[in-house]
Amino acid sequence: MDLRIFTEPQQGATYDTLLTVAKATEELGFDAFFRSDHYLKMGSVDGLPGPTDAWITLAGLARETRRIRLGTLMTAATFRLPGVLAIQVAQVDQMSGGRIELGLGAGWFEEEHTAYGIPFPKEKFGRLEEQLEIVTGLWATPPGKTYDFHGTHYDLSDSPALPKPAQGKVPVLIGGHGATRTPRLAARYADEFNMPFSSVEDTERQFGRVRAAAEAAGREAGDLVYSNALVVCVGRDEREIARRAAAIGREVDELRANGLAGSPAEVVDKIGRYAAVGSSRVYLQVLDLHDLDHLELIASQVQPQLP
Numbered sequence: 001m002d003l004r005i006f007t008e009p010q011q012g013a014t015y016d017t018l019l020t021v022a023k024a025t026e027e028l029g030f031d032a033f034f035r036s037d038h039y040l041k042m043g044s045v046d047g048l049p050g051p052t053d054a055w056i057t058l059a060g061l062a063r064e065t066r067r068i069r070l071g072t073l074m075t076a077a078t079f080r081l082p083g084v085l086a087i088q089v090a091q092v093d094q095m096s097g098g099r100i101e102l103g104l105g106a107g108w109f110e111e112e113h114t115a116y117g118i119p120f121p122k123e124k125f126g127r128l129e130e131q132l133e134i135v136t137g138l139w140a141t142p143p144g145k146t147y148d149f150h151g152t153h154y155d156l157s158d159s160p161a162l163p164k165p166a167q168g169k170v171p172v173l174i175g176g177h178g179a180t181r182t183p184r185l186a187a188r189y190a191d192e193f194n195m196p197f198s199s200v201e202d203t204e205r206q207f208g209r210v211r212a213a214a215e216a217a218g219r220e221a222g223d224l225v226y227s228n229a230l231v232v233c234v235g236r237d238e239r240e241i242a243r244r245a246a247a248i249g250r251e252v253d254e255l256r257a258n259g260l261a262g263s264p265a266e267v268v269d270k271i272g273r274y275a276a277v278g279s280s281r282v283y284l285q286v287l288d289l290h291d292l293d294h295l296e297l298i299a300s301q302v303q304p305q306l307p
Contacts, residue, residue: 001275001306002031006073006283010038012047017289022061024292025068028299032069037076040112055088062096074105077127082134082154090165098166103173127153132189183213192225204277227281228274231259234267234298248287264301
């Protein structure tokens with residue numbers, strides 16, 4: 001079971017704060033550092049000092065870390081043209097020595113588009129599908145060859161399809177709750193399917209749909225990595241659990257029901273329930289980025305107990 005640290009910087013974080021968390025992620029033995037791709041805060045937080053760009057952040061972290069994987073959950077297809085995104089990700093992958101992963105989603109938060117003048121099209125899923133085709137197609141085009149794509153939303157002609165990532169293939173993550181189109185896209189394009197903020201039961205159902213879609217597309221269902229993203233709130237005792245819950249504006253009972261919350265033993269047990277339905281990786285949504293003791297506790301008392 002891989003444990004990855006997942007942050008939400010739009011809620012309020014500087015690059016220096018993210019760098020501190022990423023270095024702690026590496027030093028404490030976690031597998032990866034991921035971040036969201038949002039430009040507007042959510043909820044009652046002030047969001048200060050303001051948003052940071054996902055791929056600029058990851059470019060900086062690529063030069064400041066050595067081991068951990070780096071990526072997004074999820075880059076919004078509405079934010080970037082696919083050719084530009086392919087160049088950005090390939091360059092950051094080169095800068096990291098081949099440690100980048102691309103989570104790509106349709107985009108959903110209309111208010112952040114309005115706030116920063118980003119078009120918010122009605123037809124988002126079709127754009128996502130074309131972006132997946134283009135980004136992966138550009139990377140897969142042999143050096144010296146050109147790439148063409150003529151779709152409903154994007155048109156590329158005689159692209160040199162450069163630069164190439166450092167990795168032979170940048171892992172692509174697709175996730176979501178959709179019952180039909182999401183599994184189909186995952187079966188075609190994904191190296192990993194991520195089920196965000198869902199119960200064990202809903203996770204099992206969606207994993208089953210993705211497995212079936214993969215087999216229908218001629219892939220082995222086991223070719224994909226299956227993962228979850230869940231909020232985390234671990235404490236040595238009830239007082240510490242309550243303090244961490246209060247720091248992120250959540251109730252302990254709600255966190256226990258909907259996330260990974262409680263004592264290390266409770267969290268290990270719940271992760272085991274996700275593992276039993278096929279999850280082999282968990283993205284721990286860490287919302288208090290100044291509580292590095294939280295990461296140390298998870299690293300020392302949760303991670304060693306996982307298979």
